[in-house]
Amino acid sequence: MATPTKRRNFTEDDDVMLLRQVSLEMPFQARRGHVMERWADVASALEMADDFRRSDIDAKRACNRFMLLLDAHRKANNQSQRASGVAEDVSEKTVLLDDLLASYDDIKGAEAQRADETRHTAEQMEAMGSQVRAEALVSLGKRKRDKDADDAAQADLQFQREKFETEVEERRLDRQLLAEQLGRQQQSMAEQFRQQQQSFIELMKLVVEKSN
Numbered sequence: 001m002a003t004p005t006k007r008r009n010f011t012e013d014d015d016v017m018l019l020r021q022v023s024l025e026m027p028f029q030a031r032r033g034h035v036m037e038r039w040a041d042v043a044s045a046l047e048m049a050d051d052f053r054r055s056d057i058d059a060k061r062a063c064n065r066f067m068l069l070l071d072a073h074r075k076a077n078n079q080s081q082r083a084s085g086v087a088e089d090v091s092e093k094t095v096l097l098d099d100l101l102a103s104y105d106d107i108k109g110a111e112a113q114r115a116d117e118t119r120h121t122a123e124q125m126e127a128m129g130s131q132v133r134a135e136a137l138v139s140l141g142k143r144k145r146d147k148d149a150d151d152a153a154q155a156d157l158q159f160q161r162e163k164f165e166t167e168v169e170e171r172r173l174d175r176q177l178l179a180e181q182l183g184r185q186q187q188s189m190a191e192q193f194r195q196q197q198q199s200f201i202e203l204m205k206l207v208v209e210k211s212n
Contacts, residue, residue, distance in 0.1 A: 019093060043061070
């Protein structure tokens, strides 16, 4: 007799188990280049769970399913804000999605802000570089007209170049220090959130067990 295969469609319980594991791993908070490694950890944990129905789960499918759930929950929230009526009962799935959506939006917002700051800094550096190049051209023009002025212009250009390079390096170090501080803060916040989620999940399990 052939061994029955696991169901391929996500059930409500499958979604809840996926969201619980995402709350523990928080893969979208991983550093660039390590995101799919975190999703692989999520998929591996689900694959080992006896109650999980999807036999073909992997990092990509786990990520895609999570994003589908997140988008659907965002649309449902928007519709709820426009609608009026009696408040509905809140399920564990809804609570998990509320928390994960807030965390996801916070992370993406911070990433967008850092990208804007990086672009702004690059534009400032390019503007400074253009200014230095323009000053260099002026100095070169003077060199052709006056040999004595050439020596002074050359010294001034060297001074400006060294000053510019020093300012660029200082800004790079400042950005690096800020990035490290932000990274430590995010790791600390992620750990606190993970602990809170674990406590909440355990509490929800106790409530469910008592209700049964």
